[in-house]
Amino acid sequence: MTSQTSLQLKCVECGEIYTDGAVRYLCGCGDVLDVVHDLAALRGKLSLELFDERLGSKASADRSGVWRFRELILPCDESSIVTRWEGNTRLHCSSWVADYTGCDGVVLKHEGDNPTGSFKDRGMTVGATVAKHHGARTVACASTGNTSASMASYASLAGMEALVFIPDGEIAFGKLAQALAFGARTIQIAGDFDDAMRIVQEVCARESIYLLNSINPFRIEGQKAIVFELLQDLDWQVPDWLVLPGGNLGNSAALYKGLAELRELNLIESMPRIAVIQAAGANPLYTAFRTGAPLEPVRGASTLASAIRIGAPVSWKKSLRGVLATGGVVEEVSDEEIMNAKARVDRAGIGAEPASCATVAGIKKLVGAGVIKASDSVAGILTGHVLKDPDAVIKYHGESLEGIHSELPNAPLRVEATLDAVMRAISGSE
Ligand SMILES: *Cc1c(COP(=O)(O)O)cnc(C)c1O
Numbered sequence: 001m002t003s004q005t006s007l008q009l010k011c012v013e014c015g016e017i018y019t020d021g022a023v024r025y026l027c028g029c030g031d032v033l034d035v036v037h038d039l040a041a042l043r044g045k046l047s048l049e050l051f052d053e054r055l056g057s058k059a060s061a062d063r064s065g066v067w068r069f070r071e072l073i074l075p076c077d078e079s080s081i082v083t084r085w086e087g088n089t090r091l092h093c094s095s096w097v098a099d100y101t102g103c104d105g106v107v108l109k110h111e112g113d114n115p116t117g118s119f120k121d122r123g124m125t126v127g128a129t130v131a132k133h134h135g136a137r138t139v140a141c142a143s144t145g146n147t148s149a150s151m152a153s154y155a156s157l158a159g160m161e162a163l164v165f166i167p168d169g170e171i172a173f174g175k176l177a178q179a180l181a182f183g184a185r186t187i188q189i190a191g192d193f194d195d196a197m198r199i200v201q202e203v204c205a206r207e208s209i210y211l212l213n214s215i216n217p218f219r220i221e222g223q224k225a226i227v228f229e230l231l232q233d234l235d236w237q238v239p240d241w242l243v244l245p246g247g248n249l250g251n252s253a254a255l256y257k258g259l260a261e262l263r264e265l266n267l268i269e270s271m272p273r274i275a276v277i278q279a280a281g282a283n284p285l286y287t288a289f290r291t292g293a294p295l296e297p298v299r300g301a302s303t304l305a306s307a308i309r310i311g312a313p314v315s316w317k318k319s320l321r322g323v324l325a326t327g328g329v330v331e332e333v334s335d336e337e338i339m340n341a342k343a344r345v346d347r348a349g350i351g352a353e354p355a356s357c358a359t360v361a362g363i364k365k366l367v368g369a370g371v372i373k374a375s376d377s378v379a380g381i382l383t384g385h386v387l388k389d390p391d392a393v394i395k396y397h398g399e400s401l402e403g404i405h406s407e408l409p410n411a412p413l414r415v416e417a418t419l420d421a422v423m424r425a426i427s428g429s430e
């Protein structure tokens with residue numbers, strides 16, 4: 001019996017509690033589970049000063065932007081942690097982004113700074129650590145790309161085999177390259193993400209393979225550290241808004257859970273309103289939020305932002321719970337809005353993958369609609385690195401993305417190999 005198994009798992013729907021520490025992803029009723037921390041035991045023992053002191057520590061766990069908050073993530077033996085010192089991501093203020101969104105108080109936390117280039121590393125360090133505790137030899141996931149890149153890396157670090165299921169032809173090149181490079185056995189399913197998700201759950205139920213999708217409640221625990229570290233970056237001042245893209249909706253669920261725990265421990269005095277931004281072609285939560293009806297999966301979800309091309313998000317109940325509890329909103333943005341927002345973020349010298357920039361497109365849209373006030377403080381999450389999807393960048397700047405008007409194109413100049421031709425080109429007279 002390892003220490004993390006003393007944490008309870010609780011069903012978000014029927015409230016059933018599991019205390020046996022067995023490998024379990026879903027409740028008997030079929031719904032998703034939450035990890036329950038013993039907050040009563042932690043009250044009074046945790047302080048913001050403790051988290052700040054650890055910033056200056058050289059201990060491996062303290063250097064990780066996840067394990068620095070370990071009491072609220074996964075109490076366990078520090079020597080058993082599988083970490084790449086993830087987190088510690090940069091907070092950007094940019095006049096480009098302020099002008100574009102119409103809001104001066106926007107800061108962007110760039111989760112693309114993580115070891116494999118996305119926030120998935122924060123969940124994966126915890127997922128891989130738990131997999132090791134359970135003695136797993138193989139871990140598996142279905143992925144639109146970044147989960148597989150991250151899992152492949154952490155599995156190799158921990159000496160486990162990685163099995164990745166990806167939708168055929170729908171994964172960005174940077175991500176596929178990482179999964180292959182880190183040694184994952186990669187299976188391309190002739191279907192979409194939702195097919196891959198269904199199959200990986202069936203495989204993990206049959207074989208003794210540990211499932212590391214965000215349906216795994218321990219991954220959500222690691223992702224909470226985005227908001228812990230964000231607040232630490234802001235010297236524990238809570239912003240008015242927290243804005244992020246929504247795909248499978250694990251991340252928005254995680255950020256709300258982390259905030260609610262800080263609040264319950266009286267470590268923060270208020271909560272930000274959570275705004276989840278979906279791509280218009282993969283917008284089931286947006287529709288559920290607007291209509292108040294249960295989530296209807298979107299068949300044939302379609303968007304250039306492949307990380308959020310998900311029609312049947314597994315964590316929608318957890319996510320919507322956070323949006324409603326904080327007085328937040330769900331918004332949708334078109335691919336054209338996403339790609340033009342991305343061009344600004346990239347041009348500002350920050351750079352991020354398409355799905356990340358749904359955040360900035362969403363802030364712009366919500367400011368335009370008066371939902372976010374120009375004077376509000378807004379923390380946006382950029383979820384992935386600019387190099388994840390080079391194809392989208394090259395096509396945008398070559399103005400060859402179908403149906404999309406590029407507001408800030410920057411195609412390479414093609415010139416003859418003569419000084420004359422080059423001088424004409426760089427003086428702009430060609
Ligand atoms: C996974 C991912 C998302 C979506 O997060 P969910 O938890 O699935 O909602 C958004 N952007 C990037 C870059 C991602 O990798």
Ligand SMILES: [Zn+2]
Pocket residue numbers: 011012013014015016027028029030031
């Ligand atoms: Zn249940």
